Amino acid sequence: MLIPVLSLGLCIGAASVKAEETLDQQLEQPTDADHPSSGPWNVTLGLGAGYAPRFEGAKRYHFTPIPYGSVSYSGLGSIGPEGLGANIVKSGGFRAGLLVGYTSGRDENDDPHLQGLGNISGSLQMGGYAAYQWQGFEVRTKVLQAVTHSGNGLVGSVGVTYALHPATDWMVKVGPQLSFADSDHMKRYFGVTGTQSRNSGLSTYTANGGLNDISVGANATYQISPHWLLFGIAKVSELVGDAADSPIVQDKGQVFTGAGLAYHF
Template sequence: MSGPYKISLPFYSALVLAALYGQQVFADETGRDLSGVIGIGLSSAPEFSGSDEDETSIIPIIDLTWRDRYFLNERGLGFYALRNSGPQNLSLGFSVGYDFNERLAEDDARLTGLRDVEAGAFISAHMEFQVGVAAVELEINHGISSDGHEGTRAIVGAEFGRTVGERLQLSAKPFLVWSDASYASAFYGVSGQEAAASSFTAYDAGSGFERVGIELQASYSLTPRTGLFVSVEHSQLLGDAKDSPISFDNAQTGISTGVFFRF
């Protein structure tokens, strides 16, 4: 849950596919070095966090695991220190990836005078484990690009899935996002210098819960290895993010759909 705007659909579409193949492991895949899902989709999501205008784009779907230890997915390139360990199937991973979440003045004329917050690299740690029927996920990521936000976010979610018949899979994942002051200031704050150059008054955005939301997913298997998916994510900005003059719409909704291939 990325995953919460420009990053939202690519981030969480990969999670959608991770859930799809993770819940359907084929017997003939046992022992394979490389396994996972690839595909392509179409997404419509807010131009930036807090935007009231949507952007439509083509998104690649990549979620690969090598020898059950190394991965390439929405979190980037990384490795598992633990993988499906113990009765709760505990997994712990670390990665380096690319954060597509950005806010550019060219996205909206109202942003003129504000500095651009560009996409950039980030480092991430995540933990996953099973609690009853829920797959709980906790992720902490930190931006490391000087032109980006250089902030830290923590995302916690719980996914509930169900199989209907032999082909249809449904899931719902509520999530909550916390961000530190660096992240909040970059995306929701207005410095004195920016206030002088723009139509906004100065605004200090601090750390706290940034948003709460839910992601609904559905996939339909056309064959044992191919299928279609659709994902709808809706979130509500909270706290300083909600009150920011740059947040033109506090309700953020994204939709993605596409085709995937398991191997």
């Protein structure tokens, strides 16, 4: 779910790379309910290492840092790698609110296959989310629109997670997710213009908006002590629709794994 003590949290959020941003942050990051606190502040800070595709659709992988954690106060909102979230509506198991986040874009030097396509600038995003919890299940959707470098477009997701406790010190969250984007985002990340085609050697391609990713992920945490915990993350996804047909995509199937250590207080 979200980011560390204001300026620190925003730095961690901005450091997130595109490979991690394709993960469902709700599945990847802790929530207040995961690790309750006795006071109004609920803080979890951690860092790990992941093995991820160099870009969406890449066949090459690399190791990359994983920021993990959230800072929240009295259930009013939180800040973490997903961005800043403010709870506007809370009623029973339902909540909804506003999100402010950041996407890091893409650099043509990230992978030889991207040479000639040019860079995609990072952008500030604004949007909202809604979620409903029932017993161990949670259904969540979010939508974010780029407000700087607005040509990066709109992205969103709909997912379901189920939390279970196989042992006292263990918690596991698993679930599927659907990701979608508008035509601006799809053209920016998966389209190839005439100029890009001449520079890269890839065929020209126009990508339209719609569903672009189907995935299943899992997040497991192990409580080492009252404050320290280990976390592990895994996700398998498949690019679909116009994203899957793009000449930029080398492999429709994508895998992400990672693990790390966090401190809760």
